[in-house]
Amino acid sequence: MSVLTSSISGDMTGSRGLEATLRFSVLASGSSGNATYLEVEERGLLIDAGLSCRRLRGLLARIGRDLPDIHAVLVTHDHADHTSGVRSLLRERKVPLYAAPGVAEVVKTATLAEPGEPLNLEGGISVAFFRVPHDSPTYGLHLSDGERSIALATDLGEVNPETLDLLRGVDALVLEANHDTDWLWRGPYSADLKRRVASSRGHLSNHQATDVALALASHGLKDLVLAHLSEKNNSPMRATGTVRKALKDAGYGGIRVKAALARHPTPWVEVGQPIEEREYVYKYGGQAGAASRLFEVE
Ligand SMILES: [Zn+2]
Ligand SMILES: [Zn+2]
Numbered sequence: 001m002s003v004l005t006s007s008i009s010g011d012m013t014g015s016r017g018l019e020a021t022l023r024f025s026v027l028a029s030g031s032s033g034n035a036t037y038l039e040v041e042e043r044g045l046l047i048d049a050g051l052s053c054r055r056l057r058g059l060l061a062r063i064g065r066d067l068p069d070i071h072a073v074l075v076t077h078d079h080a081d082h083t084s085g086v087r088s089l090l091r092e093r094k095v096p097l098y099a100a101p102g103v104a105e106v107v108k109t110a111t112l113a114e115p116g117e118p119l120n121l122e123g124g125i126s127v128a129f130f131r132v133p134h135d136s137p138t139y140g141l142h143l144s145d146g147e148r149s150i151a152l153a154t155d156l157g158e159v160n161p162e163t164l165d166l167l168r169g170v171d172a173l174v175l176e177a178n179h180d181t182d183w184l185w186r187g188p189y190s191a192d193l194k195r196r197v198a199s200s201r202g203h204l205s206n207h208q209a210t211d212v213a214l215a216l217a218s219h220g221l222k223d224l225v226l227a228h229l230s231e232k233n234n235s236p237m238r239a240t241g242t243v244r245k246a247l248k249d250a251g252y253g254g255i256r257v258k259a260a261l262a263r264h265p266t267p268w269v270e271v272g273q274p275i276e277e278r279e280y281v282y283k284y285g286g287q288a289g290a291a292s293r294l295f296e297v298e
Contacts, residue, residue, distance in 0.1 A: 020040075020041060020145070021039060021040065021041065021042070021270070022038075022039075022040050022125070022145050022148050022150070022270075022271040022272065023038070023039050023268045023269060023270045023271060024036055024037060024038035024039065024150065024172070024174075024268070024269055024271070025037050025063045025265045025266050025267065025268050025269070026174060026225055026227055026260035026265065026266045027056070027059040027060065027063070027265045028050075028051055028055070028059055028260075028261075028262060028263060028264075028265070029154070029227040029228055029229065029260035029261065029262060030081070030227075030228055030229055030230070030231060030260075030261075030262040031081050031228075031230070031231075032051075032081065032231075032262050032263070033050040033051035033055070033081055033084070033085075033262075034048040034050040034051075034081055034082050034154070034227075034228070035047070035048050035049055035050060035051055035056060035059070035085075036048065036152060036174060037060060037063065037065060037069075037070075037265075038143065038150070039065075039069070040123035040124065040125040040145055041123035041124060042069075042123070043071045043072075043121070043122045043123030043125075044065060044069040044070045044071055045070070045071065045072050045073070045074060045121065045125070045127075045143075046070045046072075046073045046074070046089070047073075047074050047075075047076065047141060047152060048074075048075060048076055048082040048083070049073060049075070049082070049083065049084075049085040049086045049089045050079075050080065050081040050082040050083060050084050050085060051084065051085045052084075052085050052088065053067070053085060053088045053089055053092055055085075056085060056089065059264075059265050062264070062265050063265050063268065067089070067092055067093050068093070070089075070093050070095060071095055071121075071122055071123075072095050072096045072097070072098065072121055072122070073086065073089065073090070073093075073095060073096070073097045073098070074097075074098045074099070074113075074127065074129075074141060075097065075098070075099040075103055075107050075110065076103070076138060076139050076140070076141065076152075076154070076155065077103050077134060077136055077137060077138035077139065077155060078102075078103050078106040078107055078136060078137075079136060079155065082155070083107055086107055090109065096111055097109055097110045097111065098110060098111050098113045098119060098127075099111075099112070099113065100112070100113050100114070100115050100129040100131075100137070100139045101114070101115070101137065102136070102137025103137055103138075103139070113127075113129050114129075115128070115129045115130055115131050115139060116128060116129075116130065123145075124145055124146070125143055125144065125145050126143070126144055126145075126146075127141060127142070127143045128141070128142045128143075129141055130142060130163065130166050132153055132155070132156035132159075132163060133156055133157045133158055133160070133200055133201050134155045134156050134157060134201055134202070135157075135196065135201045135202065138155050138156065140152055140153035140154075140156070140163065140166075141153075142166060142167075142170070147272065148171045148172075148271045148272035149169065149170045149171055149172075149271075150170055150171060150172040150173070150174070150271050151166070151167050151170045151172075151173050151174070152173075152174040152175075152227075153167070153173070153174070153175055153176065154174065154175070154176040154227045154228040155176060155203065155228060156176060156203070156204055157199055157200040157201040157202040157203065157204070158200045158204070158208065159204070159208065159211075159212050164212065164215055164216075167212065167216055168215075168216060168219045169219050169220055170216070170220070170221065171220060171221070171222050171223065171271050171272045172221075172222060172223040172224070172225070172269055172271045172272075173212075173213075173216065173221060173223070173224050173225070174225045174227050174260070175204070175209050175212060175213070175224060175225070175226060175227065176203060176204040176209065176226075176227055176228040177204060177205070177206045177208075177209035177226035177227070177228070177229060177234065177239040177242075177243065177259075178197065178202075178203035178204055178205065178228050178229060178230050178233070178234065179197060179198075179203065179205050179206070179229075179230045179233035179234045180205065180206050180233060180234050180238050180239070180242070181198070181205045181206070181207060183232075183233045183234060183238070184197060184198060184205070184230075184233040185198075187232055187233045188232055189232070189233070197230075197233075203228065203230075206226075206234065206238065206239050206242040206243065207242065209226060209239070209242075209243060210242055210243045210246045210247075213243050213246070213247055213255070213257075214246060214247065214250055214252075217247060217250060217252035217255060218252070221255055222255060222256065222272065222273060222274070222275050223255070223256045223258075223269045223271070223273070224243065224255055224256070224257045224258070225257075225258050225259070225260050225266060225269065226239045226240060226243060226257065226258070226259045226260065227259075227260040228260075229259060229260070229261075229262075231262060236259035236261065239259050240257050240258065240259050243257050244257050254275040254276065255275065256269075256275070
């Protein structure tokens, strides 16, 4: 039996070291509110603010941060679970807000960011929006400090070849895994809502997320955070189990897969942390004098 040695990516409070940092935590994810905190060179960015300032502050405290750490806000689309807290946050923190066409006009006070045109933000990070199919104008984000990169894509009905091209090569990916397809069809939603969720402008299933993970596995993907999980049609175990098994079967069991939760922040993900090679510790078995056998142990 071989077991991959686990790697702990930073403590929960993300203590600040001397090394250049690019790290993030998905603070909350799903239809009850979304926010991801990303930090580069001690400059914090918030991606989506679909929760109250009070809740946001509480979640940030869990990772050792507070509202003053936020230096810019980026909004992916104008659904309440991504934008309901934007106004109150900007009253507390007068920081730039960026959104792409079709979103910037609705989320007032946003600076318009054209998709595919990178914004260079403080801390030396460049951020580009890219369009994804959903039932309102919606964008994913690709962020890079020149060395390491991360992409975030939630609220999308499918990953088309152009999106997959953009995602290829990222070190870390926050990707929607909204539902287990069987659970969705057998679940409590109305027929209309089921069709909407499963459509190419709805939300990604665990199997769609798995296909993306497999397509990116040989292109340097190290950390995958499954996000926007439905609380009715999925579970963190179901989502991570489905993706992990497929990656392991394909020989990419070293990719770290986590699920983002609705009410608890993920541990910090340090972007670009190498995947630990499988470490086999061999020990000799058998009787003295007999041919030695090798056993793989943890
Ligand atoms: Zn959403
Ligand atoms: Zn949405």
